[in-house]
Amino acid sequence: MSLTPIGEPRQKITVATLRDKKLQHQPITCLTAYDYASARLVDEAAIDIILVGDSLAQTMLGYENTLSVTVDEMLHHTRAVRRGVKHAFLVADMPYGSFHVTVDETIRNAARFVKEGGAEAVKMEGGEKRADLIRRVIDAEIPVAGHIGLTPQSVNVLGGYKVQGKTLGAIEQLMHDAVALDRAGVACIYLEGIPREVAAMITAEVETPTIGIGAGPECDGQVLVFHDILNLTFGPPAKFVRRYADAAALITDAVQAFRADVLSRQYPSDGESYHLPRETQQTLETVLERKQGVRR
Ligand code: KIV
Numbered sequence: 001m002s003l004t005p006i007g008e009p010r011q012k013i014t015v016a017t018l019r020d021k022k023l024q025h026q027p028i029t030c031l032t033a034y035d036y037a038s039a040r041l042v043d044e045a046a047i048d049i050i051l052v053g054d055s056l057a058q059t060m061l062g063y064e065n066t067l068s069v070t071v072d073e074m075l076h077h078t079r080a081v082r083r084g085v086k087h088a089f090l091v092a093d094m095p096y097g098s099f100h101v102t103v104d105e106t107i108r109n110a111a112r113f114v115k116e117g118g119a120e121a122v123k124m125e126g127g128e129k130r131a132d133l134i135r136r137v138i139d140a141e142i143p144v145a146g147h148i149g150l151t152p153q154s155v156n157v158l159g160g161y162k163v164q165g166k167t168l169g170a171i172e173q174l175m176h177d178a179v180a181l182d183r184a185g186v187a188c189i190y191l192e193g194i195p196r197e198v199a200a201m202i203t204a205e206v207e208t209p210t211i212g213i214g215a216g217p218e219c220d221g222q223v224l225v226f227h228d229i230l231n232l233t234f235g236p237p238a239k240f241v242r243r244y245a246d247a248a249a250l251i252t253d254a255v256q257a258f259r260a261d262v263l264s265r266q267y268p269s270d271g272e273s274y275h276l277p278r279e280t281q282q283t284l285e286t287v288l289e290r291k292q293g294v295r296r
Contacts, residue, residue, distance in 0.1 A: 013087060013089040014120075015089070015143055017048070017089070018209045019209065021048070021220070022208075022220045028211060028220055029047045029048045030048060030050070030051055030223035031049075031224060032053040032056075032059075032224075032226045033050045033226055034052060034059065034060045034077045034226070035080045035081065035084075036080045037084070038226055039085050040084040043086055043087055046087070048089060048221070049223070051091045051092075051123065051145075051223060052119070054069050054074065054096070054153070055152070056069065056073075056074070060077065067153065067156075069095045069096075071098050071112065074113070074117075075113065075117045078113060078117030082117060082118030089121065090118065090119050090120045091119060091121045091123050092113045092121075094109060094110060095153075096153040099124050106133055107136065111142065121187050122137070122142060122143075122144055123146075123147055123190065124145075124146065125147040125148075126148070127176065127177020127178065127181060128180040131180035131181060131184045138185050143187040144186050145186060146186040146189040146190065147189070148177045149164045150164050163194065164194050175202065178205065179205065181206075181208065182206035186208055188208060188209045188211050189202075190210075190211050190212075190223065192213045192215065195216070196216025197216075199215035199216050200218035211223050213225075213240065215240075228241045229245070230244070230245050231245070231247060232247050
């Protein structure tokens, strides 16, 4: 297994790389990023796919769910992420409403993510019923990532964020969804919030790499939300989230320390201040002394 260590020269990740990884049983890594700084950190940590997820609606913009985020807002973040990514495969989420329209308008919106945002693929939620539309977007030379299972843009139809694929009928539909996306030629399929056993069946059935979130360890890859792994989401995490660091505590400590230093006049110190050149300082002192002499 060839796992590129962090810091080694890295290849550019493409759709073909993801397929190769599946064939060679090498796990695919994916994280979300929403701005230049997080994109640089994630890319430099050798993550394979960076997803500008519409979860930025909640994590970055404070919306209640993903439904209100617009194409322009997604593009703003995608452009910032693009500037920070060198190696990872860059996927941008098509927000709710941007592909629930005519085929022409969907392709126009998807093309904006490529032309204006620099994305290498767009992600569209939905399975069998979106397969023809997704094929048309791929025909327009835009790689597409599929997303099935707990699709957050369907929150009002699903009646909440509930694990999907728990009945035989639902499992059958998920299999149809995955196979339809596989046949449409998507670059990868995100499997969200489904039982491990179902994700394993789908992963074994399709040639397309599957990327799981709350879908168990048998998926070809795993994705988590950047803010979730860093405890920056201000709420109890979902069952599948593993917290790798407590950035909230780090940031709070730093902000409180800054405030205390300013209040106690310990910040800034002389070493953190700019100084006049010696000559200017001397001339200034002479001028000030003369002025004081005149006043006396
Ligand atoms: O928007 C997002 O972050 C996503 C991932 C959870 C797959 O769609």
